[in-house]
Amino acid sequence: MAPPSEAPDVAVTVDLVVLTVREDTLCALAVRRGIPPYRGRWALPGGFVLPDEDLPQAAARELAEETGLEQLTGHLEQLATYGAPRRDPRMRVVTVAYLALAADLPAPRAGGDAAAARWAPVAELLAGGGRLAFDHARILGDGLERARAKLEYTPLATYFCPPAFTVAELRRVYEIVWGVVLDPRNFHRKVTRAEDFLVPTGGRTSRKGGRPAALFRRGGARLLMPPMLRPDPGEPRRPP
Amino acid sequence: MAPPSEAPDVAVTVDLVVLTVREDTLCALAVRRGIPPYRGRWALPGGFVLPDEDLPQAAARELAEETGLEQLTGHLEQLATYGAPRRDPRMRVVTVAYLALAADLPAPRAGGDAAAARWAPVAELLAGGGRLAFDHARILGDGLERARAKLEYTPLATYFCPPAFTVAELRRVYEIVWGVVLDPRNFHRKVTRAEDFLVPTGGRTSRKGGRPAALFRRGGARLLMPPMLRPDPGEPRRPP
DNA sequence: GCAAAAGTGTTCTTCGTACACCCATGG
DNA sequence: CCATGGGTGTACGAAGAACACTTTTGC
Numbered sequence: 001m002a003p004p005s006e007a008p009d010v011a012v013t014v015d016l017v018v019l020t021v022r023e024d025t026l027c028a029l030a031v032r033r034g035i036p037p038y039r040g041r042w043a044l045p046g047g048f049v050l051p052d053e054d055l056p057q058a059a060a061r062e063l064a065e066e067t068g069l070e071q072l073t074g075h076l077e078q079l080a081t082y083g084a085p086r087r088d089p090r091m092r093v094v095t096v097a098y099l100a101l102a103a104d105l106p107a108p109r110a111g112g113d114a115a116a117a118r119w120a121p122v123a124e125l126l127a128g129g130g131r132l133a134f135d136h137a138r139i140l141g142d143g144l145e146r147a148r149a150k151l152e153y154t155p156l157a158t159y160f161c162p163p164a165f166t167v168a169e170l171r172r173v174y175e176i177v178w179g180v181v182l183d184p185r186n187f188h189r190k191v192t193r194a195e196d197f198l199v200p201t202g203g204r205t206s207r208k209g210g211r212p213a214a215l216f217r218r219g220g221a222r223l224l225m226p227p228m229l230r231p232d233p234g235e236p237r238r239p240p
Numbered sequence: 241m242a243p244p245s246e247a248p249d250v251a252v253t254v255d256l257v258v259l260t261v262r263e264d265t266l267c268a269l270a271v272r273r274g275i276p277p278y279r280g281r282w283a284l285p286g287g288f289v290l291p292d293e294d295l296p297q298a299a300a301r302e303l304a305e306e307t308g309l310e311q312l313t314g315h316l317e318q319l320a321t322y323g324a325p326r327r328d329p330r331m332r333v334v335t336v337a338y339l340a341l342a343a344d345l346p347a348p349r350a351g352g353d354a355a356a357a358r359w360a361p362v363a364e365l366l367a368g369g370g371r372l373a374f375d376h377a378r379i380l381g382d383g384l385e386r387a388r389a390k391l392e393y394t395p396l397a398t399y400f401c402p403p404a405f406t407v408a409e410l411r412r413v414y415e416i417v418w419g420v421v422l423d424p425r426n427f428h429r430k431v432t433r434a435e436d437f438l439v440p441t442g443g444r445t446s447r448k449g450g451r452p453a454a455l456f457r458r459g460g461a462r463l464l465m466p467p468m469l470r471p472d473p474g475e476p477r478r479p480p
Numbered sequence: 481g482c483a484a485a486a487g488t489g490t491t492c493t494t495c496g497t498a499c500a501c502c503c504a505t506g507g
Numbered sequence: 508c509c510a511t512g513g514g515t516g517t518a519c520g521a522a523g524a525a526c527a528c529t530t531t532t533g534c
Contacts, residue, residue, distance in 0.1 A: 009291070012250050012323065012334050051249070051332065055323040081321040081336045083252065083295040092291065094252050094334070096321045168486080186524070188487060210485025211531040226522070408513080426497065428514060450512030451504040466495070 010092045014058045015046035015136065017079060017143030018067065018100040019122070021160045026122045026176050028140060029066060030132075031114035037089050038133030042125065044140065045117070046095065059098035066117060067108050074102040075159040079143050087135050099143045101159040148177055153227040155197060158218040164201050166213035167191060179233045190228065196221035250332045254298045255286035255376065257319060257383030258307065258340040259362070261400045266362045266416055268380060269306060270372075271354035277329050278373030282365065284380065285354070286335065299338035306357060307348050314342040315399040319383050327375050339383045341399040388417055393467040395437060398458040404441050406453035407431060419473045430468065436461035 018029035030042040045066040049058040059076060063069055076098055083094035108117040122144060125132055132140065150156045151174060158165070160173045171187045174180075191198055196219040203215040258269035270282040285306040289298040299316060303309055316338055323334035348357040362384060365372055372380065390396045391414060398405070400413045411427045414420075431438055436459040443455035 010250055010252050010289075012252065049250075049323065049334075052325050054325060055321065055334070078320055080318055081295065083289065083336070085292050085294060094289075094295070094336075096323070096334075166486090183525075184485085185487070185489095185526080190523090192487095206532080207485080209483060209533060211487080213486060229523070406513090423497075423499090424512085425499080425514070430496090432514095446505080447512080449506060449510065451514080453513055469496070 010094060012049045013046050013093055013095045014049060014055065014062055015044045015095045015097045015139060016059060016062055016066070016100055017044060017097060017140055018063065018102065019143065019147055019160075020102050020104055020119065021173055021176055022104050022119055024172070024176060026144075027119040028122050028125055028143075029108055030118060030120045030125060031066070031108075032116040033133055034115035040115075041133040042120065042131060043133035044097075044136045045114070049096075055096050056098075059096075059100075063098075063100055067102070067105055069100075069102055069105060073159075073163075074100060075156060076100045079139070079146060082135055082139060084135065095139075097139045097143065099146055101147065101156060103160060103162050148230070151177060151228065152230055153224050155218055155221055155224060158198075161218075164203060164215040164217055166205055166215060167198075168213060170198075170216075174228065178230055180231050182231075190226075191224075194221065194224055194226075197224055250334060252289045253286050253333055253335045254289060254295065254302055255284045255335045255337045255379060256299060256302055256306070256340055257284060257337060257380055258303065258342065259383065259387055259400075260342050260344055260359060261413055261416055262344045262359055264412070264416060266384075267359040268362050268365060268383075269348055270358060270360045270365060271306070271348075272356040272358075273373055274355035280355075281373040282360065282371060283373035284337075284376045285357070289336075295336050296338075299336075299340075303338075303340055307342070307345055309340075309342055309345060313399075313403075314340060315396060316340045319379070319386060322375055322379060324375065335379075337379045337383065339386055341387065341396060343400060343402050388470075391417060391468065392470055393464050395458055395461055395464060398438075401458075404443060404455040404457055406445055406455060407438075408453060410438075410456075414468065418470055420471050422471075431464075434461065434464055434466075437464055 016029065020027050020029075029045055031045045033039050033041055033043050045062060047058075047062050049055060053061070055078070056076070059078075063076065079097040079099040081094060081096045083092075085092060087093065108119070122140065125140060126137060126144075131137065147156065157170055157173045157177070160177075161169055167188050168184065170191060171182055171184060174187070175182055198216040199219045201215045201217055204212040205215065206212055256269065260267050260269075269285055271285045273279055273281055273283050285302060287298075287302050287305075289295060293301070295318070296316070299318075303316065319337040319339040321334060321336045323332075325332060327333065327335075348359065362380065365380060366377060366384075371377065387396065397410055397413045397417070400417075401409055407428050408424065410431060411422055411424060414427070415422055438456040439459045441455045441457055444452040445455065446452055
């Protein structure tokens with residue numbers, strides 16, 4: 001509500017869960033730490049909030065620094081804030097996590113405290129506890145859960161796709177993020193019927209086999225209505 | 241991601257959107273500021289995060305201090321974090337907002353920097369911009385939106401009710417929070433059929449007129465399935 | 481023509497909506 | 508016995524699941 005007379009010993013950072021789909025796998029941006037603590041371990045990209053910077057600005061700046069991604073493409077939203085007293089052994093650090101979604105991007109570049117940066121499969125980063133530095137496994141898990149949930153009722157999945165995409169590409173996104181298999185016919189009807197969800201560009205794809213698919217771009221709808229229903233997972237996925 | 245060598249000049253607080261339903265009105269807890277800035281204006285309750293305290297702890301402590309509410313009853317979740325550079329004119333303050341829901345409570349007590357505290361109708365606090373101090377109108381608006389959305393697919397509405405309640409009382413909560421009128425018969429079926437949503441206590445109410453209603457308590461379900469659908473608003477509401 | 485992928489139609493069932501109707505109590 | 512609200516049954520339509528079937532391309 002109100003600040004104290006004296007400034008407490010706290011630092012505020014932003015951390016980023018940047019998700020993309022590459023080679024039929026859901027991947028997150030990870031950086032290798034070049035300094036202690038957790039030196040040599042993978043972590044989520046992030047950094048300090050500058051004195052004259054709002055939180056979304058800080059997140060967008062870090063995102064651009066790490067990926068070169070323009071803010072015009074992709075999606076960025078606040079995820080949650082993590083501030084356990086000893087989540088960073090050096091001092092009290094409260095971090096505001098952001099979730100970013102982007103189409104397949106060129107390989108990231110290292111910089112700052114990061115010795116390296118790469119797109120890592122989310123499953124790999126979350127497997128076997130303790131791979132990620134700090135509480136970043138939990139943050140990544142929360143980001144993944146948020147993304148999965150929002151695919152149901154928002155156009156978020158389209159942010160994983162290039163500017164023009166086919167219905168099948170969009171369906172792949174759902175299948176990969178949710179880890180399920182969806183019926184291509186029902187999916188097609190659903191997304192093409194939803195008001196303002198997809199806009200036909202008029203273009204068509206050409207491929208080796210099969211009928212060419214129509215190309216679409218993201219429409220103006222902010223909600224997918226009726227929502228896409230997520231089947232309970234467990235089904236296997238076919239090979240790429 | 242990693243803290244700096246030197247601590248930046250930032251303070252971290254928690255602010256609370258505490259919602260309750262009293263006298264057929266959705267109300268939020270508001271405190272009157274006793275010190276500048278915004279002296280004499282109403283604000284959301286909140287305070288500093290203590291050095292050895294996690295964020296949810298800080299929120300729960302502030303909630304208990306302001307309302308006397310035990311953590312056993314009610315609901316508390318993180319809402320969002322607000323950190324615009326000049327949201328507090330004195331210094332950089334990043335605040336982590338929490339959303340709390342509670343059944344009708346005794347009148348709150350003032351304390352700390354607050355000259356007074358009261359339950360104020362949400363509509364009143366949000367009407368005519370600039371009533372609330374800082375960016376608290378926006379925070380309250382976000383909390384309201386979150387609460388409204390989560391009534392659809394979670395048992396959140398039951399936290400507005402006393403430990404044992406009737407289906408009609410629960411329906412009133414939905415109607416008041418959403419500002420709509422719901423069909424009592426369909427509502428009854430829906431909530432009583434949903435798995436683990438309501439548990440009959442065996443008790444019954446006695447009233448002046450009409451058949452006594454069965455009493456229920458909140459079940460163990462964390463999701464309401466299938467979800468309650470929110471009709472588009474606009475309908476008037478009958479008098480209390 | 482055949483394989484392969486896009487896209488349409490059809491059936492069955494589930495679930496929301498509207499509303500008629502019955503139940504149980506106080507006065 | 509009647510007013511008042513609690514609770515059940517039923518008919519209709521919208522939408523999801525499953526799947527047969529047609530369309531349009533490359534080879």
